[in-house]
Amino acid sequence: MKAALALIRRDIALAFREGGAIGVALGFYLVVIAIAPFGLGPDLNLLSRVAPGLLWIALLLAALLSADRIFHNDYEDGSLDVLAMGTLPLAGVAASKSLAHWITTCVPLALLAPVLGLLLNFPIHTIPLLVLAMLVGTPAVSFIASIGASLTLGLRRSGLLVALLVLPLYVPVLIFGVSTISAAVTGPGSPWPPFLMLCAISLASMVLAPLAAAAALRTGFR
């Protein structure tokens, strides 16, 4: 447990010192949402209707930008070898690194979402639910991304491949994330059933994805 905490702390420190990944993800999210009204037209009713979907899709893409880095840097400089020799099982390594990715990438993105929602005429009274749904749904984003990152370990320009592998797996997160917010914005029905499904998806991927990632990492050492 101490080893996992040490690893999470180091990954967070590295992410903030190196800075690039967080800044790029936030900048990408901002730009995509900012240009969307130019493409869709200035119809405020239309914008507020498509806002939940746009905010979620852009968030998934922004989070994927840094996903292939989850293991790549440690693989390149030999840290991953030493990480595999600690008392923490490899699945624990994968889970710690996914959690660090969530803290450094998905949480800032979820916190930026309300500001971007204003650009899309997103109703202000549902902003707390938007942030809550994103915070609850994005662990699945980071943990599932770690599977793609571990499978593409050692490949050049693996980012696009990770996106191809992982985006289809994000469909459930997208469906239930969007329907939570849509239900709150336009109704009918309660937002809580899809919200609970979102919780379930995140919990399941937090348990299962590290096992898959660890298996892929083990073959990556060869």
Next chain:
Amino acid sequence: MSSPFTVTLETQGIACDRGGRRLFEDLSFALAPGDALLVQGPNGTGKTSLMRQIAGLLPLAAGEVSVAGAEADTPVAELCHYVGHLNGVKASLSVRENLTFWTDYLRTDASGGDVDAALGVFGLTPIADISAGYLSAGQKRKLALARLFACPRPIWLLDEPSVSLDVASVEWLRQAIESHGKAGGIAIVSTHVPLGGAFTHTLDLHTVDAAEEPTP
């Protein structure tokens, strides 16, 4: 290295396949506490692969690696330090932060960790607070080797540890391997640089290869 180690390491008939080619097979040796094994051989005969197999990073094509004298159920990897060609040093962390992280990560409750003493072994104390990105290749290598002292483990797997070290540091390394042996530790070292009389055993991978492999 205060508490003497009592671990013995034994390999039985291990073999290694890389890229569909058998590098070595039927390799057996046993190392008692205090032994140091020098692994020699031309490039490509499987020195690094052997180290990585013992460290659990590569699958064994045949045979097994076993340890005795440690707590039951401890994987071999958790008794080993592996310092390979890559140093595992993060450029944006300071020298001390790098070593502190590895100490926190690798240590168990039983084995303590002393970062400051470990920094002192290779004379890294004066540069402890600068960013590791500014270090020379030799200093990065010393930082990687400092893991050996920060978090005591009985088996050292050193793959070309002397690369980019200066003459004085190679001598320190030789002494460190000797004193690790005196404390009951096991060292397996591959090197092309003579490290003097630090070794009790020698394994020549070329002869294993030549003796076992039929001519195609």
